Amino acid sequence: MLSFRDLTYRIAGRVLLDHVSATIPAGHKVGLVGRNGTGKSTLFRIICGELQTETGGVELPNDCKIAKLPQEPPGGSQTPIQYVLAADTEREALLAEAEELENSTSMEDAERIATVHMRLAEIDAHSAPARAAVILAGLGFDEEMQNRPLDSFSGGWRMRVALAGCLFSNPDLLLLDEPTNHLDLEASLWLEGYLKSWPRTFLLISHDRHFLNSAVEHILHIDNTKLVLYRGNYDDFETERRLRMEQQTALAQRQAEQRKHLQDFVDRFRAKASKARQAQSRLKMLAKMQPIAAAVEDPTVIFRLPDPEELPPPLIVLDNLTAGYVPDKPVLRHVDLRIDMEDRIAMLGANGNGKSTLAKILAGTLKPQAGQIRRSGKLRIGYFAQDQDEVLDESRTPVDHLADLMPNATVEQLRTRLGGFGLTREKAQTAAGKLSGGERARLLFAMVTHHAPHLLILDEPTNHLDMDTRDALVQAVNEFKGAVILVSHDRHMAEACADRFWLVADGTVKDFDGDLDDYARYLADKRRAAATVKLKGGGNSETSAADRKAERKQAAAARQALAPLRIAVQSAEKALARLNAEKMQLDATLADPDTYTTMTPAKLAELQKQHGEIVRKIEAAEETWLEAQAKLEEAQSEAA
Known part of the structure; x- marks a missing residue:
């Protein structure tokens, strides 16, 4: 279906892809992964013919239909449903042709109209609006939003429309570059399920581990200017890659030991006539040995969030x-x-x-x-x-x-x-x-x-x-x-x-x-x-309005019933906060070395006694707060 043959591409003198080869059979669901800057988006552009390679190239079937998620959002007065329907260019062209030939009386045009309608039936054109609406709904567009102009939406929502267009067009090869960046969790979950049942080939660039684990069956990894195809999801890929790295490192170590052994022999016996031929033989062996590079892990990314001092609850x-x-x-x-x-x-x-x-x-x-x-x-x-x-x-x-x-x-x-x-x-x-x-x-x-x-x-x-x-x-x-x-x-x-x-x-x-x-x-x-x-056609609007009014009254009554419980929780919180503040002051005093040189033993004993009493009071206050909070949560659960 999709093959890379001895493909080399460089940008500004830097090699991104160096004589890479890989084959992705039809129907494969593939995650394209690699660190930022390794060439993932570049590879998509090469597949689409937007960039020319230095050597080799991409092989695709002649009639292969490709859809790639654009980097810029669509706009204009067109509505989302109109944009998505227009993404199926064959359907749009057939409908336009049918409309143009509708009033023709020639026999030739009549035959062509029949052919057009037959093809429209084959591609299930009559159900297209419903299919487009389902995709848009899955990505978060209700009926009202589907019929608003694109220019009335933010860039993130318009990117969702672009994604919907790609999915609706039913391409043979779907290329998705970070499709979840503009989605919420709800739309991401929907897309994950939709791609699971996708019947054709797709390549997905994503840094979302769970999404890759759920949606793809193979991983294509760009690493050190090379392409390697792994079977399985992202977790499977990490496990296999780790094993390969360990094996490569072990091979490199064994080869280094073998080279050292050969070199030691050459160094010892090169000057001796009786061993000269053997030394030369080992030199040839050394020259023929292809060096195995030890696997080098990417440097670890560092994040160290500074820790704050403790504050008493609640924040x-x-x-x-x-x-x-x-x-x-x-x-x-x-x-x-x-x-x-x-x-x-x-x-x-x-x-x-x-x-x-x-x-x-x-x-x-x-x-x-x-x-x-x-x-x-x-x-x-x-x-x-x-x-x-x-x-x-x-x-x-x-x-x-x-x-x-x-x-x-x-x-x-x-x-x-x-x-x-x-x-x-x-x-x-x-x-x-x-x-x-x-x-x-x-x-x-x-x-x-x-x-x-x-x-x-x-x-x-x-x-x-x-x-x-x-x-x-x-x-x-x-x-x-x-x-x-x-x-x-x-x-x-x-x-x-x-x-x-x-x-x-x-x-x-x-x-x-x-x-x-x-x-x-x-x-x-x-x-x-x-x-x-x-x-079922929805409900009666007057009944719905009455129901909403009743719900509001019920909610108000529930809030009123919960008020005493909330007050009890707030009182317990205030008491606990006050006691914690007192304990912090005592802790600071008792932690100060000057306390033990300037204070009399009697006063020091009194402070330590106060500290013990505060600790007991805090424990009791915590029990009071927990009990009040439990009652409030129970009441809220019953009211829900």
Whole structure:
């Protein structure tokens, strides 16, 4: 189906692909992986004929239809459904021809019309609008959105439309370059399932480990200018590659020992006439031995998030909070949440439901419209926003950027901080515009965490990061001593880092009881229910309005019933916070060496007694808080 034959390509004198050969049979689902800058997107352009190779080339069937996800989003007055339907160019051409010949009376045209309609039937043209609508719905477009002009959408949503067009066109070879970068977790899960049943060949560039594990059956790895095809998903590839590297290293060691043995013989006996012929023979053996290079692992990507000091719980409490951007049009309502130092929480919910809005509320960059938000007085927050990359000045170095945030730090201190994120002295003095995507991400994390935050809010932090950088980030987040709130379409990161999930949906936020497999089932059930309602023709609008009014009254009554329980929880939290603050003061006093030289034994004994009493009071206060919290959660569960 797809073959690379002795293919060489170089850019600006640097060899990206060096005499590579590989064959991908028809129907194979292949993940194309490799570090950023190794030539993955370049290989896609070579396949499409956009770039010319130095040697060799690509072999494809003559009638092979290729669809490649574009890098730029579509626009204009065309609607998403119109754009997707137009992606099937054969159908569009046949429909246009049929319309043009419709009023013709010639026998020749009549025969042609019959042929056109026969072909339209063969490609199932009549069902095309329904098929296009299903794909758009899977990628997050409801009926109203499908019929809005493309120019009314953001770039991310328009990239979803481009992806829908590629899928709808049913190509023989589908090329997808980071298709999940503009998707939320819900759309990523849908795409994962859609590609599992894809009947033809596709190549997928992705740094999403879970997506690669689920969607592909082979891995094509670009490494050190070479191509190697592995059978299995990404985890299988890592296991086999590790084994190959170990075997190559062992072979290289054995060869080195053999070469040393031959060379020692030559050095000892070259001058002796009786051994001269044997020495010459061994010299020829040495000359013929092809050197085996020991496998060299890529350098480890470094992420070291600075740890904050401990703060007593809670860090943040939201009480009946309402948030949005336009008065009287809230995005979120009746939000009751609490965050503590040990929390690792991932947000679930489709784009547009309010995940970024909640992140901004927690970060303090957006004020609530109603309700209360209480923060610990010493709380420091690090907020990595989706558009974080825009804060970088392309002409300034990482040292310059960090110096703006740490004006009292020396250049050496700034370099040390950047070194904790894998930015060496050379990279620390390189203009941001010349850094790779992973290096820019590490600079941004160094900036976001420069003040050792207690709470780290990460809104899509893995976009454009390669696999190694993502793995390093996951490890750093797991080792971080503060709280973490995560918004990410990267399922592997969410599963590896989060202990709890918040579901942001239907205008509010609530705990999701389950893991991401449960969430995938929840979404599937929701889609089936929506399809059933649509099949039945929907409900009566007046009845629906009455139901919504009744639901609002019921919710108000439930909130009123929960009020005393919330007050009890808040009182317990305040008491616990006060006791923890007293304990911290006593701890500091007892840890001070001067205390034991300036204080009388009686006073010291009194302090130690107070410390013991505070510890007992904290234990009792914790029990009171846990009991109050359990009652509140039980009541909330019954009211849900």
